[in-house]
Amino acid sequence: MTHRFDLIVIGSGPAGEKAAAQAAYYGKKVALVEKSPFVGGAAVSSAGIPTKTLREAASYLTGFRRREVYGVAPDLTPVDLIEHLRTRALQVFETMTEEVHRNIERHGIELVHGFASLDEQRRVEVRLPDGTVRELSGRVILIATGSRPRHPPEIPFEDEDVMDSQEVFDIREPFGDLVVIGGSTIGCEFASIFAAAGASVTLIDRSDRLLKVLDKEVSHVLADAFRNAGMKVVLGGGRRPLVDRDEAGVRVTLGSGEVLHPEKVFYSAGRSGNTEGLGLEKAGVALDGKGRIVVDQRFRTTAEGIYAAGDVIGPPSLASTSMEQGRVATCYAFDIPFKRAVDPLAPIGVYSIPEVAMVGLSEQAARELGIDFEVGRSWFSRNSRALIGGTTDGFVKLIFERGSRRLLGVHIVNEAASELVHLGQSVIQFDGTIDHFIDSTYNVPTLTDAYKYAAYDGLGRLHSDRSR
Numbered sequence: 007m008t009h010r011f012d013l014i015v016i017g018s019g020p021a022g023e024k025a026a027a028q029a030a031y032y033g034k035k036v037a038l039v040e041k042s043p044f045v046g047g048a049a050v051s052s053a054g055i056p057t058k059t060l061r062e063a064a065s066y067l068t069g070f071r072r073r074e075v076y077g078v079a080p081d082l083t084p085v086d087l088i089e090h091l092r093t094r095a096l097q098v099f100e101t102m103t104e105e106v107h108r109n110i111e112r113h114g115i116e117l118v119h120g121f122a123s124l125d126e127q128r129r130v131e132v133r134l135p136d137g138t139v140r141e142l143s144g145r146v147i148l149i150a151t152g153s154r155p156r157h158p159p160e161i162p163f164e165d166e167d168v169m170d171s172q173e174v175f176d177i178r179e180p181f182g183d184l185v186v187i188g189g190s191t192i193g194c195e196f197a198s199i200f201a202a203a204g205a206s207v208t209l210i211d212r213s214d215r216l217l218k219v220l221d222k223e224v225s226h227v228l229a230d231a232f233r234n235a236g237m238k239v240v241l242g243g244g245r246r247p248l249v250d251r252d253e254a255g256v257r258v259t260l261g262s263g264e265v266l267h268p269e270k271v272f273y274s275a276g277r278s279g280n281t282e283g284l285g286l287e288k289a290g291v292a293l294d295g296k297g298r299i300v301v302d303q304r305f306r307t308t309a310e311g312i313y314a315a316g317d318v319i320g321p322p323s324l325a326s327t328s329m330e331q332g333r334v335a336t337c338y339a340f341d342i343p344f345k346r347a348v349d350p351l352a353p354i355g356v357y358s359i360p361e362v363a364m365v366g367l368s369e370q371a372a373r374e375l376g377i378d379f380e381v382g383r384s385w386f387s388r389n390s391r392a393l394i395g396g397t398t399d400g401f402v403k404l405i406f407e408r409g410s411r412r413l414l415g416v417h418i419v420n421e422a423a424s425e426l427v428h429l430g431q432s433v434i435q436f437d438g439t440i441d442h443f444i445d446s447t448y449n450v451p452t453l454t455d456a457y458k459y460a461a462y463d464g465l466g467r468l469h470s471d472r473s474r
């Protein structure tokens with residue numbers, strides 16, 4: 007017997023959960039299929055939430071970057087530290103999973119646990135945990151099956167000392183040193199977590215800077231902060247390091263020929279979409295050359311009535327944007343007059359220690375667009391709140407149009423960067439100028455106040471240019 011719904015969502019991560027809730031809120035009959043026993047997707051089980059929990063917990067439990075300020079730090083054995091980290095990650099996971107569950111229940115969504123696949127008639131077959139199959143049909147289907155760590159074939163992930171971002175959560179024993187390969191968001195975040203947890207970390211990227219999607223200066227400021235915190239950052243070399251094993255243990259050979267023998271290797275090589283076994287070909291859903299589901303601006307795939315959102319359609323691959331994609335997709339699918347587009351000015355937040363965040367244009371992007379721009383900077387080493395808290399790494403960097411003083415981009419390196427960036431985002435969204443920061447009175451002492459001094463710095467540069 008086929009069970010009929012208005013919408014069938016495959017995957018209960020941020021994209022699937024929010025899409026399902028939005029359609030249900032507007033009166034649609036919705037089924038949400040999830041293969042895992044838990045709801046919430048990678049975001050809750052192995053990605054954003056648990057990594058941020060480990061980051062907070064490791065910093066707190068070891069007094070990382072604050073030991074120097076207070077001259078004291080909690081005194082835990084490495085074994086106890088691991089135990090505390092695991093316990094805390096589990097607590098947050100359970101609370102967040104429950105929260106997603108409650109949201110599903112509150113909206114009257116039918117949750118079906120099992121592995122979903124599509125057939126030629128666009129029906130969804132769900133293989134239930136007991137081996138039986140349940141057949142669902144929906145006016146609309148949304149694929150939100152997410153992604154997993156990409157495993158380049160030459161990297162021996164089967165080696166117990168080589169980890170990806172999912173396997174990290176299985177660590178039970180402390181270790182002393184680690185090589186992190188890949189200086190993108192995930193590499194920088196995990197390098198920070200392990201450094202905070204007390205490991206000696208070497209972070210390697212084959213290019214000449216970390217976080218290549220960000221402003222160049224930000225990459226250098228972050229690398230300096232990492233080095234000041236005791237991390238070894240090795241950049242350049244052109245090719246990815248080789249990883250294998252010899253008699254001394256796991257071995258990393260750098261582009262320069264240097265050989266390292268760390269206790270563990272963390273390898274980050276991007277993400278692959280979860281498209282296997284879904285019957286996409288049968289259903290007429292096309293993939294691009296990188297294995298990602300092709301969608302248009304309304305999140306429609308190449309098959310009638312089938313939509314896709316979240317990591318499975320590729321970058322930016324963030325929980326924040328995945329949720330919005332899910333909501334926008336259902337609005338189009340059911341002609342709900344609510345959301346018509348995902349915010350084109352979404353910020354990026356990297357939860358390294360210190361954090362990095364940006365919104366709008368980088369210096370390089372502004373230059374490529376031929377914009378006549380100026381920058382203003384303010385360093386947290388001179389900000390009173392940062393001095394009080396001992397979080398003086400980093401800066402606020404504003405990019406603005408020279409003639410109009412219109413704000414174009416904001417780049418922040420600081421412990422609270424992912425929060426601070428939203429002020430800049432609002433100013434850009436409302437077409438504001440850097441005068442907004444100059445004319446506003448902010449609480450003092452605050453980190454926000456750094457915006458004001460970055461704006462003053464920018465003004466000063468404009469004036470010194472004129473007086474030349």
Ligand SMILES: Cc1cc2nc3c(=O)[nH]c(=O)nc-3n(C[C@H](O)[C@H](O)[C@H](O)COP(=O)(O)OP(=O)(O)OC[C@H]3O[C@@H](n4cnc5c(N)ncnc54)[C@H](O)[C@@H]3O)c2cc1C
Nearest residue numbers: 017019021041047048053054122152316317323324325326
């Ligand atoms: C280490 C790490 C840290 C991150 N940190 C952040 C962050 O700080 N902020 C941020 O915004 N983003 C962050 N991200 C990205 C974020 O986690 C993802 O963008 C987000 O989880 C994608 O949501 P999604 O709904 O597309 O997929 P997912 O969260 O991956 O969920 C997909 C769900 O689909 C289910 N599924 C798959 N196939 C099937 C099937 N055939 N049948 C039924 N169910 C199926 C899966 O079990 C899963 O539950 C991070 C990612 C990683 C890896």
